[in-house]
Structures are given as C-alpha cells and as structure tokens.
Amino acid sequence: MDAKYLSDAAHFPGGHAAAIAIPQTVAEIPAIVRNARTLLVIGAQSSLTGGATPMGEVVLSTEKLNRILDIGPGFIRVEAGVPVAVMQDALARTGAWFPPAPTFTGAFAGGIVATNAAGAATFRHGAVRRWVQALTVVLADGSELTLRRDELRATEIGVRVPTYRMPDVVKVSAGYFAAPDMDAIDLFIGSEGTLGVITTVTFSTLSPIPTSALAFVPCPSERDALALVGELRHERAVAAIEHVDRRCLEILHEDGADRRCDVRVPAGAELALLVQFELPPGTTQADAFTQIENSLPPNGAATALGRVCRLLHAHGVFDSTEMALPGNTRRAEQLIALREAVPAGVNQRVGRAQQTIDARIAKTAADMIVPFDRFAEMMQIYRDGFASRGLDFAVWGHVSDGNVHPNVIPRSYDDVERGKEAILFFGREAARLGGCPLAEHGVGRNPVKQALLRGLYGDEGIDQMRAVKRALDPGWKLAPGVIFTRHRLGTTDYRQLITD
C-alpha cells in the first residue's frame, strides 16, 4: 500500500487504511461506496486538520477524476479531482476566473467544497459555498443524488435541520451548515466527507479577469496598521489584505527571507500588510504609475488605486511601501514568497523542536475569525493569552476578514499543552465576539478543533449534527471520527477531549 495516502498536510499521526481505491471514472464510485465497511474520500490531502488521514477505512482517492466536463458563460463543471490551479488555467483561456481559490491551489474541487475553503479573494467574493451551483454526491448506501441550488430543501432528503445559529462572519468551516428552510446542497458543502462523496461540481465563475497588483506596507504600530486596514477595506481597488506581526517579521529576518525576496523591512516595523488589488482589466504598469503619481498631494485622487495611495500617504507609510505594479510578475512573486516564508519558517521551527527536543511536539495553531470591528480586541486576546502562558508565538493571516492564524513556536512539549489551552480559551472569546473559532480549514480529526466545535455549539448542537449524520449515513460508514465522534462522550468539559 502506497504510504503517501496515509497522511495529510496536518501530519496527523497513526494513518492506516484497509485498502486504497483509485477509480478512473465517477461511474465506479457507487459500487466502491456500497462495498466498503467504512470509507474515507480524499482529494489532494492538503487538509490541515487530519480529516484526510485514514484511520482504517477504505481510502477513495479522487486523483484520477480529473476531467473538466464543461465551461460556459459564468460556470465550470468539473470532476471532484480537478486541482484548483488546473481549473483556473482552463478558465483563464476563456477570460474567466474562480475567485475563492485557497492559497494552496493544488487542492481539488471536491476537497475545497467539502471544507468550504476560502482564499484571499474571499474578502470581496465570499468563501467557496457561495460559488457552488450544483453537486453530484454518492451517499453512504451507494445511491446518487444530484443537487442544484434552490431545487431541494434539506428536509426533503429526510434531514432535521439543526437549530444552532451559525456565526455571522464570511468564513465558517465548523461542522454542518444550518439555517431555517435550508437548501440541501448546503449540507454537503463543508461536511468534510462525512455525508457523501462529491463526484462532480458546478462552480460559478467571474469574468473578465481583473488586473492584479500588490503592495507590501510595513507599519510602525499595530494600532496604526489596523486603523489603515479599517479604511482600506472600503476601497474598491482592494481585493484582500494579509498581515504578519512583529514576530513574523523577526522570523523572516532570522531566516534571511527578506534578503532573498529583496524586500526592505524598516527596523521599527511592528507589523506589515500585503495589500492585494483588483484593478480594471487591461490596466498597464504605466497606467498604474500615472495614477499613483497623480494621487499624491497636492493632486487629487480620482482613481481607485490613487485613492489607496492617498490613504497610505495620509497614514505616513507611503514612502516605505513596496509595490508590485501590473505586469511586474517577478516583484509580485517576491512579495508573495515573503508572505509564504512566514508559515514555512514557523513550521520549520516546529519540526526542529520535534526532532531535537521532544517527538510529541506538534504544530499548535488556530484559525479563527471575528467581525473586523472586534479584530483589535481579539488580537490583544491572542497576545495576552499566549504571553500570560509564557509562550513564544507568531500571528499572521487574512486581516481584511478578521481571520488570522495564531501559532505557538514551541520550545518544549509543555508549550504545546499550554498552547492548546490558550487556543481553547481563544475559541470561547472568538465566539463571544460574534466570530467563529473554525474559519477555513475545517474540523477534521483534530481533538482541539473538535473541542472548539463543541464549545461553539454545545453538546446539543453536536447531538443535532449527529442526528443529521445518522439520517444520511445510519451505519456511520463515511469518514468516521471526522468532525465528531459517533457517541456522545458524556462530558460537558470539552477540555477533557484533548488527547494529542
């Protein structure tokens, strides 16, 4: 058995499988599902939750289901195993694009639907859910269901809709979707392989493709930076804003990533923003340059890009901003590489600590979102929560959504334990502030994430999810142990669930 199928990007320990099935066509799937005692469907296994790590099930890999079935005005229909990057390339040839692509574009169509993934453009365009027009799903008994948006209610497929209220934020990847009179299609989006095997997907698409540009903006304080973000969020040209905190900047410097990417970070910078622009199609470098020049005092700022530059100027950060103007692919790649060097640097440190200090050390990180107007408060909570436990940490993420990834940089196994405790505390705080402790990666098999889900909806909410699962998969065949356990564990202190 090929060991590559036994783990995912979360490096969840103990992966093992009864068998691996790699169907060549979607027509083979019903029989595979019918014949399996338990089954885990996998995509690119880029899951950060252990949800794509088998624990004794038959693994159903969708890798050969990689056909693009149809592309037309405003839509693309694909098999579940088509990677996002392949979809984008095919769309680009027709002048269209798929906005909510996650950062990892090797993820498959089925995987991004199953986790309700999100990406940088989610700030403007929402998460994957909004872009799903239709799905074909094979249920646990091997029957096939075709779901087109607005055609079938969840109650019509025998499901009692849970009554918990989902957080009102742009990214929620926290168990089953629930809303009064909900569409059946929404049950399967974000269900992490526990309710059915998605075989084909029709996504909405957008055209024309906007011109992109980037700005790297070092800021002297978090307060100034968040004030700036608060204004930039209202600017038409801004597609998304990423942020890295001071510890991230230190890591970039320690690792030489700033020199490698040829980016100057001023010594006093407390935080840096990476602003992504969507400019009108056809905007050239020369156009952008003229717009920037014309935006500076004493001139006005009529254009969308000009208005942004004026804001940068007003906040005193224009001179230290590094831009990648339209067409300057090399500069854009350097700025993106700098942003990507942050998680890489933190993961390397975790790996080193695991090898040299304690083999039990593992990535200890959260993926939480709060409404932007509570974001400054939440950042303080992350910082105080980690600092009061004596932890080294770094925070980065999608600041325009209020969604960040607070990460512990562990120096001992004890740090990992205290980090988990802090994350559970953050989860309660995020929920209190109207946010969601599980924003874009899902729940998977991760005990802390399962505890966060339980903290969010309570025992009753989890029982209602179990009832949905039972209605569609009474034998608990699909992805057992993902999102929640089969049986109620008989405890209301969800901290007791933490075992890894």
Ligand SMILES: Cc1cc2nc3c(=O)[nH]c(=O)nc-3n(C[C@H](O)[C@H](O)[C@H](O)COP(=O)(O)OP(=O)(O)OC[C@H]3O[C@@H](n4cnc5c(N)ncnc54)[C@H](O)[C@@H]3O)c2cc1C
């Ligand atoms: C470097 C990196 C960057 C990332 N960036 C982002 C990001 O920006 N945003 C984001 O949301 N996530 C991100 N992720 C997480 C991950 O890419 C997403 O969760 C992605 O949606 C998973 O897709 P996949 O094809 O790899 O699915 P897998 O990891 O294989 O599976 C994930 C879950 O979906 C289920 N599943 C997979 N295929 C199907 C199917 N056909 N039918 C039913 N269930 C299925 C699996 O059972 C599992 O529970 C990142 C991961 C990495 C490693």
